Amino acid sequence: MSRRFARALLAFCAAVAAFPEEEDVVVLTADNFDSFIKQSPLALVEFYAPWCGHCKQLAPAWSKAAAKSKKLPVPVPLAKVDATVEEDLASKYEVSGYPTIKLFKNGVAEDYIGPRDADGILAYVAKISGFKLQQLNSTEDLTALAKKSTHPIVLGLFRMPVAASSFFQKFSKAAFEATGQPVVFAYSASYATPPLMPPTVDGKKPPVPGLVLLDPAAISSPVSTRGLYTMPRKKEDFTLDAIATWLNSNGVKVALEEKEEVDDHPKDYSEHGDDHDSSHYEDYD
Numbered sequence: 107m108s109r110r111f112a113r114a115l116l117a118f119c120a121a122v123a124a125f126p127e128e129e130d131v132v133v134l135t136a137d138n139f140d141s142f143i144k145q146s147p148l149a150l151v152e153f154y155a156p157w158c159g160h161c162k163q164l165a166p167a168w169s170k171a172a173a174k175s176k177k178l179p180v181p182v183p184l185a186k187v188d189a190t191v192e193e194d195l196a197s198k199y200e201v202s203g204y205p206t207i208k209l210f211k212n213g214v215a216e217d218y219i220g221p222r223d224a225d226g227i228l229a230y231v232a233k234i235s236g237f238k239l240q241q242l243n244s245t246e247d248l249t250a251l252a253k254k255s256t257h258p259i260v261l262g263l264f265r266m267p268v269a270a271s272s273f274f275q276k277f278s279k280a281a282f283e284a285t286g287q288p289v290v291f292a293y294s295a296s297y298a299t300p301p302l303m304p305p306t307v308d309g310k311k312p313p314v315p316g317l318v319l320l321d322p323a324a325i326s327s328p329v330s331t332r333g334l335y336t337m338p339r340k341k342e343d344f345t346l347d348a349i350a351t352w353l354n355s356n357g358v359k360v361a362l363e364e365k366e367e368v369d370d371h372p373k374d375y376s377e378h379g380d381d382h383d384s385s386h387y388e389d390y391d
């Protein structure tokens with residue numbers, strides 16, 4: 107075996123080696139740290155001490171966020187290092203208190219000063235990994251999405267500006283919660299009629315704002331009433347539970363967990379990102 111081949115083989119083995127996990131959190135040591143960082147363009151690493159109370163407090167949130175963030179379209183693994191054992195790593199990354207969380211971007215470490223609740227960590231991670239709720243503007247966009255997906259598509263129909271719609275905000279949350287589950291969320295919106303209005307069995311237009319459930323194998327087939335969700339009269343009734351119930355009743359197995367709002371960590375899941383503040387808009391629904 108040539109030396110070059112041996113080296114390539116070694117590199118290959120390192121690349122496919124799975125990293126050990128505890129409750130979805132990657133367990134890092136001096137032995138696997140560098141290869142993990144090298145193969146993860148984005149990663150969050152917690153340096154902890156087994157005796158530290160704040161670390162114990164963080165653990166459930168860390169593992170809950172880890173389970174979802176590794177399933178994002180651009181996965182962001184969450185890892186941990188026992189800094190009392192891995193002293194060299196701890197000193198290399200200037201860990202002075204516990205827990206210390208570092209964000210690694212293409213191998214470069216920076217301090218993570220984001221939220222420490224599961225929901226907040228996920229929102230942060232989704233943002234840096236570029237979680238986007240897709241806006242579809244044409245039948246071609248929908249066809250392209252359907253080609254990529256084997257899962258049912260929930261198409262939200264909204265009017266612009268979507269940032270002003272509390273229905274849209276709930277919809278975005280549902281989409282985010284559905285990450286990693288067998289369903290895909292996308293939306294269509296414009297100031298008048300959304301450009302994508304799938305045909306219905308009775309020839310009537312689908313409701314706006316409203317939701318349409320589409321089979322990716324038959325996106326141009328007319329949608330029956332069961333596949334349509336009309337927004338309830340009261341905004342408060344449009345909940346993640348309501349969306350999940352509707353999907354479940356249509357044979358789509360998803361669980362959408364309603365989260366407490368954390369006021370000091372505003373969440374933004376839409377591709378409109380930072381450039382809006384919905385409070386500037388009149389309520390539009």
Ligand SMILES: *[C@@H]1O[C@H](CO)[C@@H](O)[C@H](O)[C@H]1NC(C)=O
Pocket residue numbers: 240241242243247
């Ligand atoms: C639809 O239009 C929006 C706004 O111009 C754009 O951001 C988005 O990327 C478009 N969607 C697709 C699938 O091209």
